[in-house]
Amino acid sequence: MDKYSMKLYKDNNNNLPKMLEDFTEEEKGYYLSGLFEGDGNIYTRTFSIVFSIEDAPLAHYLCQYFKMGYIDYKNNSKKELTVVKWNIMKESEQRIFTNYINGKLLTYKRYDQYYKYNFDKKLNILLMKSMEFNVLLNPWLMGFTDADGYFYSALSNKLTIVMKYELSQKESYILVRPAPAGRTPKEMLLKNMVILVQYMKEILNTVTMTMFI
Numbered sequence: 001m002d003k004y005s006m007k008l009y010k011d012n013n014n015n016l017p018k019m020l021e022d023f024t025e026e027e028k029g030y031y032l033s034g035l036f037e038g039d040g041n042i043y044t045r046t047f048s049i050v051f052s053i054e055d056a057p058l059a060h061y062l063c064q065y066f067k068m069g070y071i072d073y074k075n076n077s078k079k080e081l082t083v084v085k086w087n088i089m090k091e092s093e094q095r096i097f098t099n100y101i102n103g104k105l106l107t108y109k110r111y112d113q114y115y116k117y118n119f120d121k122k123l124n125i126l127l128m129k130s131m132e133f134n135v136l137l138n139p140w141l142m143g144f145t146d147a148d149g150y151f152y153s154a155l156s157n158k159l160t161i162v163m164k165y166e167l168s169q170k171e172s173y174i175l176v177r178p179a180p181a182g183r184t185p186k187e188m189l190l191k192n193m194v195i196l197v198q199y200m201k202e203i204l205n206t207v208t209m210t211m212f213i
Contacts, residue, residue: 020065025100027139032097033104034140035062038147042113047088047097049147056084058146068093095123103128106140 020028040049047069051059056071063071069088076082088094098119105111107130114120114127135141 023139029100029102030104031139031143033101033106034135034143034145035147036101036143037105037107037110038144038149040110040147042110042117042119044117045089047094049086051084051086053081053083055146059084059086062086066096068097091123094119095125098123098125098127103131104133104138104140105130106133106135 020031023031035049036047039051040047042048049059059071063069063086069086069090072085072087073081074083074085088097098114101110102125105128111127111130120126133140135144
């Protein structure tokens with residue numbers, strides 16, 4: 001998994017490392033898929049991915065690197081800048097994006113949205129159903145973590161330094177969803193999370209996994 005280790009960006013000047021330049025086209029697709037499944041959405045005319053304001057440099061980097069879409073800034077009721085959105089509205093660019101993620105979705109939400117808004121007819125591309133794959137063998141988890149995960153550390157009892165990796169989802173669809181080929185609900189995701197925990201134990205010595213379902 002070393003090649004796909006999550007990178008932490010603190011550069012607000014948009015001078016990000018060229019993280020995607022060493023990726024194959026297939027690997028770029030897995031990264032975009034994880035990002036899209038984590039904080040993306042499909043509307044009537046638009047594909048979009050939401051980023052926190054701290055991740056604005058990443059949003060700009062991806063928009064410029066893939067030469068797709070544009071960046072939109074959103075304010076809260078106090079007119080404070082809170083999030084940025086990477087919007088893709090041109091059908092030609094949506095086709096490119098869809099070809100990147102096709103066959104690399106792990107969950108069903110974006111798949112359902114794609115057909116709900118008839119993008120199969122608009123783009124003339126049939127989006128493949130969710131697949132089963134090991135998230136440690138490609139950058140899907142890297143993208144998903146950039147969307148909905150984070151690392152943090154804390155000092156416990158002034159003696160123990162605790163370092164944690166956390167994934168957070170507001171909706172239950174990623175945990176509770178139809179499972180293919182007779183698999184029980186949640187089995188595919190749990191399998192991948194167990195693999196992830198085993199890997200994190202090796203590099204951090206201690207790690208815990210808690211799921212609220």
